[in-house]
Amino acid sequence: MPEASSNIFDYFNTVSWLLYSIGLMGIFKKCKVNPLWAWAPVAKEYKLGQCAYKEKEGRTYAKLSIAGYIFNFADNFVDHESSLYIVFLILYIAVGIGAIIYMVRITIGLCEVFKKKKSWAIMWFILQMPTALIWGYNKKFVPVKQVAVIQDGVKDSGINLDARDEGLTVNINSRTIIDLFKKKYLLKDIHLHIPKGHMVLLLGGSGAGKTTFLNAVTGYEKADAQILLDKQNIYKEYESLKYDVGFVPQQDLMRGNDTVYLTLHDAASLRLPSSVSYKDKKRRVNEVLEEFGLGAIRNSLVEKLSGGQRKRLSIAMEFISDPSLFILDEPDSGLDGVVARGLFEKLRSIADSGKIVVVITHTPDRVIDLFDDVVVLAKDSSRCGRLAYYGPIEDSYTFFNKKSMEDILLSVNQKEEGGEGLADEYVEKYAQLMTQEKEAG
Amino acid sequence: MKKSIRHSGRLYQTFIYLGKLFRMFIFQNDWKVLPMSAIIAGLVSFVVGANVFVSQEGTLTGTFAMTCICIWNGFFNSIQVICRERPIVKREHRSGLHITSYIAAHMIYQAFLCICQTVITIMICVFAEVAFPSAGMVTPIALLDIAITIFLVTYCADMMALMVSAMVHSTTTAMTIMPFLLIFQLVFSGGFFSLPAPALKVANVTISKWGLTALCIQGNYNDLPMVSLWNSMVKMKNVDVGGEKPVYDALKYVEDSGKRDILLAESGKQNQNPAYNYDPENLKRCWKFLILLSLLYVFIAVTSLEAIDKDKR
Numbered sequence: 001m002p003e004a005s006s007n008i009f010d011y012f013n014t015v016s017w018l019l020y021s022i023g024l025m026g027i028f029k030k031c032k033v034n035p036l037w038a039w040a041p042v043a044k045e046y047k048l049g050q051c052a053y054k055e056k057e058g059r060t061y062a063k064l065s066i067a068g069y070i071f072n073f074a075d076n077f078v079d080h081e082s083s084l085y086i087v088f089l090i091l092y093i094a095v096g097i098g099a100i101i102y103m104v105r106i107t108i109g110l111c112e113v114f115k116k117k118k119s120w121a122i123m124w125f126i127l128q129m130p131t132a133l134i135w136g137y138n139k140k141f142v143p144v145k146q147v148a149v150i151q152d153g154v155k156d157s158g159i160n161l162d163a164r165d166e167g168l169t170v171n172i173n174s175r176t177i178i179d180l181f182k183k184k185y186l187l188k189d190i191h192l193h194i195p196k197g198h199m200v201l202l203l204g205g206s207g208a209g210k211t212t213f214l215n216a217v218t219g220y221e222k223a224d225a226q227i228l229l230d231k232q233n234i235y236k237e238y239e240s241l242k243y244d245v246g247f248v249p250q251q252d253l254m255r256g257n258d259t260v261y262l263t264l265h266d267a268a269s270l271r272l273p274s275s276v277s278y279k280d281k282k283r284r285v286n287e288v289l290e291e292f293g294l295g296a297i298r299n300s301l302v303e304k305l306s307g308g309q310r311k312r313l314s315i316a317m318e319f320i321s322d323p324s325l326f327i328l329d330e331p332d333s334g335l336d337g338v339v340a341r342g343l344f345e346k347l348r349s350i351a352d353s354g355k356i357v358v359v360i361t362h363t364p365d366r367v368i369d370l371f372d373d374v375v376v377l378a379k380d381s382s383r384c385g386r387l388a389y390y391g392p393i394e395d396s397y398t399f400f401n402k403k404s405m406e407d408i409l410l411s412v413n414q415k416e417e418g419g420e421g422l423a424d425e426y427v428e429k430y431a432q433l434m435t436q437e438k439e440a441g
Numbered sequence: 442m443k444k445s446i447r448h449s450g451r452l453y454q455t456f457i458y459l460g461k462l463f464r465m466f467i468f469q470n471d472w473k474v475l476p477m478s479a480i481i482a483g484l485v486s487f488v489v490g491a492n493v494f495v496s497q498e499g500t501l502t503g504t505f506a507m508t509c510i511c512i513w514n515g516f517f518n519s520i521q522v523i524c525r526e527r528p529i530v531k532r533e534h535r536s537g538l539h540i541t542s543y544i545a546a547h548m549i550y551q552a553f554l555c556i557c558q559t560v561i562t563i564m565i566c567v568f569a570e571v572a573f574p575s576a577g578m579v580t581p582i583a584l585l586d587i588a589i590t591i592f593l594v595t596y597c598a599d600m601m602a603l604m605v606s607a608m609v610h611s612t613t614t615a616m617t618i619m620p621f622l623l624i625f626q627l628v629f630s631g632g633f634f635s636l637p638a639p640a641l642k643v644a645n646v647t648i649s650k651w652g653l654t655a656l657c658i659q660g661n662y663n664d665l666p667m668v669s670l671w672n673s674m675v676k677m678k679n680v681d682v683g684g685e686k687p688v689y690d691a692l693k694y695v696e697d698s699g700k701r702d703i704l705l706a707e708s709g710k711q712n713q714n715p716a717y718n719y720d721p722e723n724l725k726r727c728w729k730f731l732i733l734l735s736l737l738y739v740f741i742a743v744t745s746l747e748a749i750d751k752d753k754r
Contacts, residue, residue: 083639088627220750221536243537253529255461257469262460270537273446297616301468318536 001246020129027051031113032146040065050147052109061102067095079127100125102398110135113143148416164171167195168217168229168325168356175209175216175223175385185384186212187223187432192390193356194377198322199351199370201393204377207411209385210360213377215329215357218245229325243271246318248328251311255315256303260313262292263302264320271321275314284320292316293348306341310348319350326350335406337366344370364405368393374405378412388412388426399433400426451542458546461509464549474560478514478558479565485510486569494572494660497709503571504656505633507562508649511591512626514558515648516619519551524615524748525607531749544739549638551599559592574659577719586659586724594652598626600738601648607742610752619725632657632714648734654716655727662717666705728745 017101024038031051037043045065049058051421071092078088107124111117113376116134135141160171161211175187187209194200204210216223219234219242227234234241264285289295292312297305302311305313318326328347329376332340344359344367351357351372361367374396378388389399400408412426413419449457465471492499493507523530534540562625563584566573589750601622609615616723629633630649631641678689695701716723 083637218535240446242535243446247535249528249532251528252531254618255526255529258461262464266457266461267536269449270454270533271448274445274449304498318737369550 001339005174009183016129023129023132023134024048027132027425029145030136030141030261031143034352049106051113052106053113053145054088054109054157057102057105057109061106064095064099068092068099071095082146089286114141115144116141125181143295144226161193164193164195164229165229166199167193168212168227169193170225170227172216172223172225172227175212175221175225185382187203187216187385190377191434194356194373196356197351197354198243199348199357199359200403201364201368201374202358202408203364203374203375203409205290205379205409205419206386207383207385208377208379210377212331212385213375214247214329214358214360218242218325218327221245223316229373232239243273243321244324246321246323246326248315248318248326248331250333252314252327254302254317256301258298258302259287260302260305261298263313264289264294264316267317268320271318273300273339274285288316288320307334308343311343315343315346324355326355328357328359328364330360332361332363332367341367368405374408376400376408376412376426378427380423380427386423386427387430388423389430394427399430443729448537451539451545454539454542454569455545455549455554458543458547462546462550462657465475466554471554472513474518474554475557475561475570476515476590478510479561481510481513482562482565483569484528485568486571490569490571494574496705497665498669500662500665501632501653502674503545504653505649505662507566507656508594508630508652509627510562511558511594511652512598512623512648515555515595515600516602516623518554518558518595518599518602519547520602520606520615521612522547523603524609525556525612527610528754530746534749540743540749544603544743544746546624547603548600548739551603552596555592555595555599557594559588562591563588574661577593578659578719578724579753587656589661589728590652590724593721593728594648595737597648597652597731597735600742604738605624607746631739632743636742644697645730646734648731651727651730651734655724655731656705656721657714657717657728658724662718663709663713664706666702666710667707667709667712670708671705739746 009066021038021044024044025035028035028038028047030049033047033051037047040325042062042065046055048064053117070212071088074088078085096217104125105120107121108118110124111120113386116375120131132220155165170190170192171298172190174185174189177186185202187248190213200365202210204359212221215221216225217234219238222439226236229241229244232241234245258266265281268285273286276284287297289298292315294313294316295310302310304428315328315331326347331347333345335343340363347357347359350372359371361376364374366369371393373391374389374393375387377385380386389396391399396402396405400411402408404410409433410418411420412423414423415421462471464734489499489503489506494500500551512737520596530538530543533543555649565583568660573587577583577586579586579589602619605618605622606615611619626647626649629636629640630653631647632650632653638645674692678692679686680688
């Protein structure tokens with residue numbers, strides 16, 4: 001009898017699994033996902049997450065499913081009487097709880113996408129198979145948005161540039177990551193040369209790869225690329241060149257309980273060569289304090305400073321080692337127009353002293369007169385960051401046929417982000433322009 | 442081509458960060474761990490202090506409580522110190538900070554905190570008239586031996602918390618993990634709770650086991666009297682069996698004949714634990730394990746923090 005009931009249970013499980021997969025096929029079809037994925041373990045969990053517009057949750061759910069499958073398989077080999085089995089069970093329960101939580105998150109997402117009451121999530125939890133069938137084949141269940149089809153994007157574009165004696169030469173072929181067993185391109189074909197003394201605006205919408213680009217340029221995250229600073233390869237000589245690159249992060253990452261002077265002094269101790277004497281180091285700290293207008297508050301605690309003062313201190317920390325390449329990620333965030341203008345004027349003066357200054361800002365038009373060039377990064381139809389333009393500010397208006405940087409940004413942003421979705425066109429146009437320029441010598 | 446320029450070395454950087462940490466001790470709230478340790482030591486001494494190093498039961502309870510104080514202090518000293526400033530460390534690492542120097546500075550600073558807490562704990566116990574052993578085992582001074590054990594347990598717990606702080610990305614995660622580690626240490630100490638055979642191996646990697654064992658060795662646990670049986674019999678002295686009170690009679694006989702202490706000592710002998718043998722080598726073994734565990738935690742902390750550049754925004 002127990003064997004017979006076990007067989008019935010196995011039979012019921014198999015039929016349930018088949019019907020559930022058939023139900024998922026219907027849902028996937030409605031969401032523009034290949035229905036065959038419904039039969040692939042792990043992938044179907046991930047795809048369900050995509051249908052629910054919860055890709056991150058889908059990824060975790062898929063990983064937990066892998067763990068679940070492994071546990072199920074290992075269960076055949078573990079002695080149920082051994083103490084190891086208790087550990088096994090504890091882990092299995094932990095993974096199971098995680099999987100349930102992520103499944104609930106995804107089903108709540110599905111309810112939002114299908115515009116159904118969230119109480120359906122309970123049905124998904126207790127009666128998964130019939131619910132999947134209803135959602136898959138009932139015509140009243142229609143998703144309000146479908147999974148975006150990622151196209152191939154623009155083919156290879158851009159030309160490798162030769163290194164020049166001075167300035168920054170960027171030749172990024174690609175920057176990729178492996179995302180759930182799949183190679184994903186974050187950046188592709190970005191080739192440009194920034195001369196010394198130039199202040200460059202880095203423009204791009206959300207997810208266009210601005211930070212990825214900067215990380216690749218600074219060598220923090222290496223890409224398939226060659227980055228040359230005055231003909232020196234940043235990747236190959238990272239340990240010595242990292243002191244020649246100043247990166248000011250968006251947040252003011254400093255210890256609030258230190259004074260301004262000590263913060264800058266410690267930064268100098270880290271960044272300046274050990275050959276610099278204590279006296280010279282002290283003099284340099286005092287010079288930079290005065291240069292950034294921090295002399296009067298040298299003994300104040302960092303936590304007591306205003307937003308503008310903090311930002312200046314954060315920049316001064318990088319400036320102390322006199323880097324050739326100076327990169328700032330949204331230095332004006334949280335600052336009012338007047339303070340921001342003052343800050344950018346300071347950056348202009350740094351560029352005028354022969355440095356390369358690259359700045360990301362989301363409000364470029366109020367200070368655009370201070371920049372020499374603009375780099376426009378855009379997310380193409382394959383969601384990969386591409387170079388849509390690099391050149392003088394004035395020429396950029398002509399290239400995009402726009403009157404402001406904000407308009408340029410709107411033109412390259414994807415339609416679902418409220419933009420014009422012309423990224424691919426401009427990427428191709430710029431690549432052609434570069435080819436023509438090269439051919440013309 | 443630029444010449445390779447030397448920048449500040451590991452030793453110099455260690456001093457820079459030591460300076461930062463001591464400034465934090467003075468100007469931020471880090472100093473508060475010291476009065477907190479005094480309060481905890483006072484409370485524990487008040488509850489279990491009278492019987493520590495007097496009887497086997499009192500010693501086991503008292504040394505377990507002392508070990509708990511040390512682990513608690515150690516955990517609280519450093520559980521948040523790295524994760525709370527992780528983005529700052531990432532920025533500084535990219536600017537040339539050596540992670541080994543950063544951790545070394547923390548090790549030295551935490552050692553300072555642990556020494557202070559050890560002194561405070563010992564002082565509170567002395568004020569609470571805890572009957573500390575009179576003869577030293579490794580050093581000539583018994584109290585110094587006890588102080589070394591308390592320091593090593595606190596420091597080992599401190600390094601474990603430092604490791605957790607280096608591995609996690611937020612203070613919330615660190616504070617969520619901490620109670621689990623604490624419970625693990627308390628349950629798997631091996632001395633206070635009876636553990637099943639497979640769990641005894643796990644106990645070998647707990648700080649609490651080596652701390653408890655070291656303190657029991659120093660308290661000469663195996664030569665102490667055991668009073669549980671006597672106390673139980675006293676409770677049963679009025680039990681009437683067929684019109685007689687045999688337990689009372691037995692107790693009276695033992696008391697009158699002056700054999701009570703002998704019996705209590707004999708009772709203790711039946712309950713000896715070879716791990717607690719009063720042998721300096723035994724004690725040194727416990728200390729070695731605590732030092733090894735501390736080094737292991739430091740190694741893991743450095744290794745995991747070296748990957749800080751891979752942190753996402």
